[in-house]
Amino acid sequence: MNSYDDISELEHEDANVRITAVKKIKDQKLLTKIALNDSSWKVRRAAIEYINDEFILAEIVKNDSNKRIQKEAINHISDEFILAEIVKNNSNKRIRREAVSKITNKDILSNIVKTSSDLKVRKIAIDQINDEDILKDIAKNGCDWSCRRLAINKIGIENIDEENILMDIVNNDADRNVRSSLTKKISNVSLLENIVKNDSDVNVRMVAIEKVNDVDILMDIAKNDSDWSCRRLAINKIGIENINDEDILLDITKNSSDLNARRIAVKQISDESVLADIVKNEPNEGIRKEIVTRIKDESVLADIAKNEPNEPIRKKIVTCIKDDVILYDLAKTESNKSIRNNIVSKITDEHILKDIAKTDSDLSIRMVAIGHINNDKYLKEIIFNNYDDELCLFALNRISNRSILPDIAKMDVSYRVRYAAVERITQDKDLEDIINGNMGKILVYWQLIKFLMRAC
Numbered sequence: 001m002n003s004y005d006d007i008s009e010l011e012h013e014d015a016n017v018r019i020t021a022v023k024k025i026k027d028q029k030l031l032t033k034i035a036l037n038d039s040s041w042k043v044r045r046a047a048i049e050y051i052n053d054e055f056i057l058a059e060i061v062k063n064d065s066n067k068r069i070q071k072e073a074i075n076h077i078s079d080e081f082i083l084a085e086i087v088k089n090n091s092n093k094r095i096r097r098e099a100v101s102k103i104t105n106k107d108i109l110s111n112i113v114k115t116s117s118d119l120k121v122r123k124i125a126i127d128q129i130n131d132e133d134i135l136k137d138i139a140k141n142g143c144d145w146s147c148r149r150l151a152i153n154k155i156g157i158e159n160i161d162e163e164n165i166l167m168d169i170v171n172n173d174a175d176r177n178v179r180s181s182l183t184k185k186i187s188n189v190s191l192l193e194n195i196v197k198n199d200s201d202v203n204v205r206m207v208a209i210e211k212v213n214d215v216d217i218l219m220d221i222a223k224n225d226s227d228w229s230c231r232r233l234a235i236n237k238i239g240i241e242n243i244n245d246e247d248i249l250l251d252i253t254k255n256s257s258d259l260n261a262r263r264i265a266v267k268q269i270s271d272e273s274v275l276a277d278i279v280k281n282e283p284n285e286g287i288r289k290e291i292v293t294r295i296k297d298e299s300v301l302a303d304i305a306k307n308e309p310n311e312p313i314r315k316k317i318v319t320c321i322k323d324d325v326i327l328y329d330l331a332k333t334e335s336n337k338s339i340r341n342n343i344v345s346k347i348t349d350e351h352i353l354k355d356i357a358k359t360d361s362d363l364s365i366r367m368v369a370i371g372h373i374n375n376d377k378y379l380k381e382i383i384f385n386n387y388d389d390e391l392c393l394f395a396l397n398r399i400s401n402r403s404i405l406p407d408i409a410k411m412d413v414s415y416r417v418r419y420a421a422v423e424r425i426t427q428d429k430d431l432e433d434i435i436n437g438n439m440g441k442i443l444v445y446w447q448l449i450k451f452l453m454r455a456c
Contacts, residue, residue, distance in 0.1 A: 009021040010022070010034065010038075015040040015042055015043050018034075018038065018040065018043045019042060019043055019046045022034060022043060022046045022047050022050070023046065023050075025047075025050065026050075028051060028052060028053060028056075031047045031050050031051050032047075032051060032053070032056050034047040035047035035048050035051060035056075035060055036059075036060065036063070036064075041066045041068055041069055044060075044064065044066070044069050045068060045069055045072050048060065048069065048072050048073050048076060049072075049076070051076065054076070054077045054078070054079045054082050055082065057073045057074075057076050057077050057082075058073075058077065058082050058085065058086060060073040061073045061074055061077075061086055061090065061095060061099075062086075062089075062090065067094070070092075070095055070098070071098060074086070074095070074098050074099055074102065075102075077099075077102070078102075080102075080103045080104070080105045080108050081108070083099045083100070083102055083103050084099075084103065084108050084111070084112065086099040087099045087100045087103075087112055087116065087121060088112075088115070088116070093118055093120065093121075096116075096118055096121050097118070097120055097121055097124055100112060100116075100121050100124045100125050100128075101124055101128070103125070103128065104128060106129055106130070106131045106134055109125040109126075109128055109129050109134075110125075110129065110134045110137070110138070112125040113125045113126055113129075113138055113142065113147065114143075119144065119146065119147070122142075122144075122147050123146070123147060123150055126138060126147055126150045126151055126154070127150065127154075129151075129154070130154075132155060132159075135151045135154050135155050136151070136155060136160070136162065136165065138151035139151040139152045139155060139160070139165045139168070140162065140164055140165050140168070145168075145172040148165075148168060148169075148172075149169075149172070149173070152165070152169060157169070157178070157181075157182065160185075161185065163185075163186050163187070163188050163191055166182045166185055166186055167186065167188075167191045167194070167195075169182050170182050170183055170186070170195055170199070170204070171194075171198070176201040176203060176204055179195075179199065179201065179204045180201070180203055180204045180207050183195055183204055183207045183208050183211070184207055184211075186208075186211070187211065189212065189214055189217065192208045192209075192211050192212050193208075193212065193214075193217050195208040196208045196209055196212070196217075196221055196225070196230070202227045202229055202230060205225065205227070205230050206229060206230055206233055209221060209230060209233045209234055209237070210233070212234075212237070213237070215238060215242075218234040218237050218238050219234070219238065219243075219245065219248070221233075221234035222234040222235045222238060222243070222245075222248045222251075223245060223247055223248050223251070228251075228255045231248075231251060231255070232252075232255070232256065235248065235252060235261075240252065240261055240264045240265055240268075241264060241268070243265075243268065244268065246269050246270075246271055246274055249265040249266075249268055249269050249274075250265075250269070250274055250277070250278065252265040253265050253266060253269075253278045253282065254278075254281060259284055259287075262282070262284070262287060263286075263287055263290070266278060266287055266290060266291055266294075267290075272294075272295050272296065272297050272300055273300070275291050275294060275295055276295065276300045276303070276304060278291060279291050279292065279304050279308070280307065285310050285312075285313060288308070288310065288313055289310075289312070289313050289316055292304060292313060292316055292317050292320065293316070293320070295320075298320070298321045298322065298323045298326050299326060301317050301320055301321055302317075302321060302326045302329065302330050304317060305317040305318070305330055305334070306330070306333050311336055311339065314334070314336070314339055315338075315339055315342060318330070318339060318342050318343050318346065319342075321346070322346070324347045324348060324349040324352050325349075325352070327343050327344075327346055327347050328347060328349075328352045328355075328356070330343055331343040331344055331347075331356065331360075331365075337362065337364065337365070340362070340365055341364070341365065341368050344356060344365055344368045344369050344372070345368060345372065347369075347372065348372075350372070350373050350374065350375045350378055351378070353369040353370075353372050353373050353378075354369075354373060354375075354378040354381065354382060356369035357369040357370045357373065357382045357386075357391075357395070358381075358382055358385050358386065363388060363390075363391060366386075366391055367390075367391060367394060370382060370391065370394055370395050370398065371394075371398075373395075373398065374398070374400075376399045376400060376401045376404050377404075379395045379396070379398055379399050380399065380404050380407065380408060382395045383395050383396060383408060383411070383413060383417060384411055384413065387414075389414050389416045389417060392413060392414070392417045393416065393417060393420055396408060396417060396420055396421060396424075397420075402424060402425065402426060402427070405421045405422075405424050405425050405430070406421075406425060406430040406433060406434060408421040409421040409422045409425065409434050410434065422434060
């Protein structure tokens with residue numbers, strides 16, 4: 001149909017008439033004109049079916065706003081380079097995705113994956129690629145994780161050995177089981193270290209730690225990993241006996257449920273302040289007892305004793321302290337009488353012992369203190385400041401200088417104490433002074449008789 005009359009049918013108001021006319025046209029220019037200009041999308045679509053020039057079809061795709069027409073034009077394009085240009089340049093995402101879905105050339109598809117800004121287009125392109133080398137390149141170098149993941153799935157994770165790709169999966173996959181499984185395939189130490197430092201899942205990190213043998217890396221894990229399970233695994237791989245870092249050793253004592261591990265760690269710690277910190281929380285009495293034998297700072301030992309619930313350990317601590325002032329301070333807070341007796345028995349400073357004998361609330365403790373005092377003046381002072389006869393008599397019996405006894409006999413103390421003092425006086429003159437001092441006939445009666453007998 002090339003005559004004017006025939007063409008005039010194309011101007012008929014009825015679109016069906018125009019469609020019938022289009023089906024008879026062979027002239028490509030006329031078909032192009034109709035496809036580009038007819039007011040009815042149905043007529044335009046009918047013209048497209050007979051157009052052979054794919055560049056013209058591409059123009060129709062570009063310029064026609066009707067979705068049906070665009071789709072029909074794309075369906076008639078087989079040249080994949082033309083389709084690739086549509087994918088590259090068309091502003092309509094639906095058109096781009098329609099075009100890429102028709103492309104099968106792996107190189108064109110690979111280029112689209114690398115250059116397209118449309119994520120959906122890139123995914124469609126990947127989905128149509130079957131070349132494993134190209135897929136591996138995408139898996140390794142794709143610009144976003146979702147595309148790399150799609151390529152990986154097409155290859156099959158079990159078929160991937162390249163550690164950079166495996167690492168990419170480990171860094172990005174949300175499934176911890178996938179990350180854990182792939183970590184087992186990685187041997188590069190730097191990559192494993194990266195997993196340990198950055199993976200949020202403890203189990204994944206532990207898989208990586210199992211594969212690490214570098215002592216420096218393991219030490220860093222043992223010291224800095226946020227989870228005790230990971231730190232413990234690193235410690236076990238190093239061997240506690242090979243660890244000198246006291247921060248790590250302290251961590252072991254605080255967190256390990258292994259009694260032997262804590263004991264070994266304690267043996268390797270030399271910092272007394274660290275050992276003192278361990279004692280506060282160590283549940284095992286044997287380890288606490290071992291710790292106190294290794295601490296030399298007596299002030300630290302005293303602080304430990306004040307908070308130590310175990311009496312045998314407190315007794316052990318007392319045996320390690322020699323400083324009288326520290327012992328005196330410890331005696332003030334110790335609740336166990338037997339231990340307090342031990343403490344007071346160790347004090348050699350008689351001035352401190354005098355204070356204990358004068359002020360302690362426990363009579364038996366005061367007695368112990370007196371039992372270690374040899375200074376007669378202190379003993380006299382104790383007698384003067386105490387109202388307990390037994391304590392005063394005990395102090396009196398420890399006085400070696402008898403010249404002090406007359407003073408005690410004249411003191412305002414109990415009858416029994418004065419009587420005991422007189423009983424120990426051997427100098428007649430002293431007895432005369434006591435009588436002249438009107439201390440009482442009853443008090444000196446028997447000594448007076450002895451005096452008269454001597455006079456005879």
